[in-house]
Amino acid sequence: MTGAGYDLAVIGGGAAGALVAMHCLARDPGMRIAIIEPRATLARGVAYSTTRDEHLLNVTADRMGWHAAMQGDFVAWLQAVDGEGAADVGHDFMPRRRFGDYLAARLAEAAASGAVVHVHARAVACEDGGRTVVLASGERLHAAVCVFATGNASRPLPLSVPAEIAARVCEAWDLAAIAAIPADARVAIVGTGLSMVDIVLALRGQGHRGPVIALSRHALLPLPHEPTHMALDVDIDALAALPLRARMRRLRALATEATAAGLPWQGVMQALRPHGVRLWKSLSPADQARFLRHVVRGWDVHRHRIAPQVVEALEAMRADGQLRVEAARLAAITADGDGVALHAVAQGGKPARHWQVDRVVNATGIQSRFPVADDALQASLLSAGLARPGPFGLGVDVDGDGALRDRDGSTAAALFAIGSLRIGAEWESIAVPDLRLQAARIAARLRPAARSS
DSSP states (O other): OTTSEEEEEEEOOSHHHHHHHHHHHHHOTTOOEEEEOSSSSSSOTTTTOOOOTTSBOSSOGGGOOSSGGGTTHHHHHHHHHHOGGGGGGTTSOOBHHHHHHHHHHHHHHHTTTTTEEEEOSOEEEEEGGGTEEEETTSOEEEEEEEEEOOOOOBOOOSSOOOGGGGGGEEETTOHHHHHTSOTTOOEEEEOOSHHHHHHHHHHHHTTOOSOEEEEESSOOOOOBOOTTOOOOOOOHHHHHTSOHHHHHHHHHHHHHHHHHTTOOTHHHHHHHGGGHHHHHHTSOHHHHHHIIIIIHHHHHHHHSOBOHHHHHHHHHHHHTTSEEEEEOOEEEEEEETTEEEEEEOOBTTBOOEEEEESEEEEOOOBOOBSSOTTOHHHHHHHHTTSOOBOGGGBSBOBOTTOEEEOTTSOEEEEEEEOGGGGHHHHSOOSSHHHHHHHHHHHHHHHTTTOOOO
């Protein structure tokens, strides 16, 4: 099977990989596609493989779909599966696992002709300019074009963990490890973003009784969505012409004006949503660097919002004292008897602080540096000169359609990337609207030429 030629090899079978395959098949139903994914199932990846109903989508169901022109398709699928009552869920924040089911079903429909083969393997290298994928078994798979849809790796803790307590430290995306945390355990979560929210909801859902503390340098939590997703009137052209400081002042003024007029401030962010890549690219390199140093965390909590009921659940846990959120810059993690001690440096006039806990969960977010440590595939791309790091070392360098740039800056003919690998070049690159737009552009680029001989 792997020796046969394919029109397209997609490395990674999560949501991004499924979207690439579906968009390519929509343009060319006869395209022969190999999806290289070691997991048993396709279209779910990390985000949509959760089985917990409390892990919700961050937008309402009526705005979700595999194609930008089919945002109501998710609701249509729910109605077909669940019956007429599902027609009323358009404004609900549905469980993420249901969107994974939807993507898997739509991919299966698109691949019903047998044009898609799931290769249960891990890719470790690329050869021949990307037209040959080397698998961990040593087998080689040949394709006219290769798309890297490798998904998100977790960012490691910024501190070394002593071997004697390694078993008490786990990753946010390891749901089995989260489920195994004793109900009375004292839990520290390092990070206060979306991954932290998932952990807290999972603990709450499994009846956790022990105290939970979430630590990050700024202690900022994701903010709530406004359910109507109203987009206010924002002059994008004028905004894109401004440097970073003036741009941020303008956005704050627009949010203040909206609130004064009784309108949701979220409408300002909603207006920016389709223009994220343009707004990022319109900043000078110096302003992009300034954004990454000073603005990014505040931007993220306003941009990547969560369902109102999730915010209510977090606030209820904070109100009863079970959940605490504190600003801290950690300096060390050490053993403490049968537990773990976290040590924070003094800052802001506050003395150094220490916490004794039973379990630590790493929720520091997505690893965006390239190459990721211990990633053989990324290391092979870099060493072969097929890819180079993106701006500021984030992701890989790509052109506007996602084609990789090699070490000399030349655009590859047969190598593309989708998702978080494009973060340095585009910034907004991981949400479903970003992924489906990227998938559509890759499919359009491949349509004339992606047939193997």
